[in-house]
Amino acid sequence: MQNKIFEGIASHRSIRKYKDQEVSDDIIHQIAETAMNASSSGNMQSYSIIVTKDKKLRKKLYPLHFKQSMVLDAPVLITFCADFNRMRKWVRQNRAPMNFDNYMSFMIASIDATLVAQNFALLAESVGLGICFMGTTLANAHEIGRVLNCPANVVPVVGFSLGYPDEAPEVRKRLPLSGVIHQEKYQDYTPEQVGEIYQERETLGMKRYSEVPELKKMMKKHRATNLAEVYTKVKYTRESHITYSQNVLTYLSEQNFMNHS
Amino acid sequence: MQNKIFEGIASHRSIRKYKDQEVSDDIIHQIAETAMNASSSGNMQSYSIIVTKDKKLRKKLYPLHFKQSMVLDAPVLITFCADFNRMRKWVRQNRAPMNFDNYMSFMIASIDATLVAQNFALLAESVGLGICFMGTTLANAHEIGRVLNCPANVVPVVGFSLGYPDEAPEVRKRLPLSGVIHQEKYQDYTPEQVGEIYQERETLGMKRYSEVPELKKMMKKHRATNLAEVYTKVKYTRESHITYSQNVLTYLSEQNFMNHS
Structure with missing residues (x-):
């Protein structure tokens, strides 16, 4: 459409x-x-x-x-x-x-x-x-x-x-629709599905974090080795x-x- | 525009x-x-x-x-x-x-x-x-x-x-823009301003409630005599x-x- x-x-x-x-x-x-x-x-x-x-x-x-x-x-x-x-x-x-x-x-x-x-x-x-x-x-x-x-x-x-x-x-990339939409009721995710849903985001995110010097430095400082760690060790901590x-x-x-x- | x-x-x-x-x-x-x-x-x-x-x-x-x-x-x-x-x-x-x-x-x-x-x-x-x-x-x-x-x-x-x-x-009538928008900071409302902001809504609302038989009956039942009472005695009670x-x-x-x- x-x-x-x-x-x-x-x-x-x-x-x-x-x-x-x-x-x-x-x-x-x-x-x-x-x-x-x-x-x-x-x-x-x-x-x-x-x-x-x-x-x-x-x-x-x-x-x-x-x-x-x-x-x-x-x-x-x-x-x-x-x-x-x-x-x-x-x-x-x-x-x-x-x-x-x-x-x-x-x-x-x-x-x-x-x-x-x-x-x-x-x-x-x-x-x-x-x-x-x-x-x-x-x-x-x-x-x-x-x-x-x-x-x-x-x-x-x-x-x-x-x-x-x-x-x-x-325009920012979003998660695949299949990862966000549910037919009839909520269908909970298997570990494999979670992996698939976030795969492209991980790849793109890690590429960005390895290419931009400040981001690279920040990851090193917080000992973040993957994108999920960037989210919860750096950007959104439980304490904050x-x-x-x-x-x-x-x-x-x-x-x-x-x-x- | x-x-x-x-x-x-x-x-x-x-x-x-x-x-x-x-x-x-x-x-x-x-x-x-x-x-x-x-x-x-x-x-x-x-x-x-x-x-x-x-x-x-x-x-x-x-x-x-x-x-x-x-x-x-x-x-x-x-x-x-x-x-x-x-x-x-x-x-x-x-x-x-x-x-x-x-x-x-x-x-x-x-x-x-x-x-x-x-x-x-x-x-x-x-x-x-x-x-x-x-x-x-x-x-x-x-x-x-x-x-x-x-x-x-x-x-x-x-x-x-x-x-x-x-x-x-x-399309439903909305409040006048001047009643909803604030320049720089929140400007609290005087009683006169409140009266003006809701005036048209009161008139239209009461007209509707007096013309539709079920609504009229409902007002009578709840002893609501104005639109504000319809809101908080009938539609949105504190208890609910x-x-x-x-x-x-x-x-x-x-x-x-x-x-x-």
Whole structure:
């Protein structure tokens, strides 16, 4: 099958280098307005979209996004927040019973926010802009939320840099479809299947890590000898993930999303 | 701005009535293959896509999706799961240190799954199919996951019915953009702003509830006198959300996503 939607989605790649060129509010607003037609649980639209252009503010956010260069180099940072603050204010003003201060509400809102974010990304790419999602938005939500003045019942979930691309990287290779799709029910993987699914990725990954001097050095330093070790010894350690997990769960309590009694 | 991506996203509406017409595996696979080009944290693709067509299985899932008619009436049900089972098997086979059995990993995976789901939805709509997201996928993940044989480290997060539309509903009205977008930082809402943001929705909502006899009856039964009360007395009660929250959090522990010590 081939149409403009297939072409758009198939050509996505993350952009980490940007031209020194502003993105107009008019373009951002047109994109956001259309993106908001994403499915939304009960049509509640339990999200907010924060558009940050101010350089001082981006400098404050830069270390909180673990010094990813895009925070400074792209002209715009977009942060999609799970948001039940607005809805709860409306409910209170109408003297209706309160809700949405629990974990289920956080998840409803974070799914809503993520659906809108993906629409926003595709729309931006369709008019020549580039984006790069940053997982730090959630990993460090408690600090980012404070800088962005998020009140109770608002939590940053996903975010990306936005601007005009100054690079043209290739589309990343993905796992074979047969490794990701399941017919009828989940079909668990045999060791042989796991080997096959990740084979091409291992080959490509190890090639890259042996060719780029910094990556080669990093592997040596951490005594990583295969791609799986690069993932869990270098990029995603259990220790760092436990810290992020605890921070996020504590922040969810602080932001009034954990009242279950 | 106007292009095919804008047109596609702007024309989305949930489809709840479907033709009695199969969707071929070939179409589903082409959509899934392209959808997988969504951004993915560390390119880990920590999700699985379960395609359920079997009528017996959909009958089992029907009550678990709180008897939403689409589960039986649409020919296909797609369930997107947060999945670190596959990745952990690969990590273990490569004798790398283990990870991804914590809350941060669940969130990374559930964001990945949601981004792919939105791509899938847009691609499906671009070839004449219709979808309807079902929030029950997560609200009742523990029961749906059991029926779909999800092993540890796999949790259903988002899902939708899929098929050829047998209705042509209008696009739903959304909140005004000014109520959702924030410049630079989060700008909290005054009571006046909240009133303005929800005004049109209240008017349209109350009109609908006064015109459709079943809805009118339901409002009377629950003594709901305004739209906010419909939301939190009828559709989304605090009690139901607390139950879902507890179920999801317990299931995350059972599925090995809550190891933080």
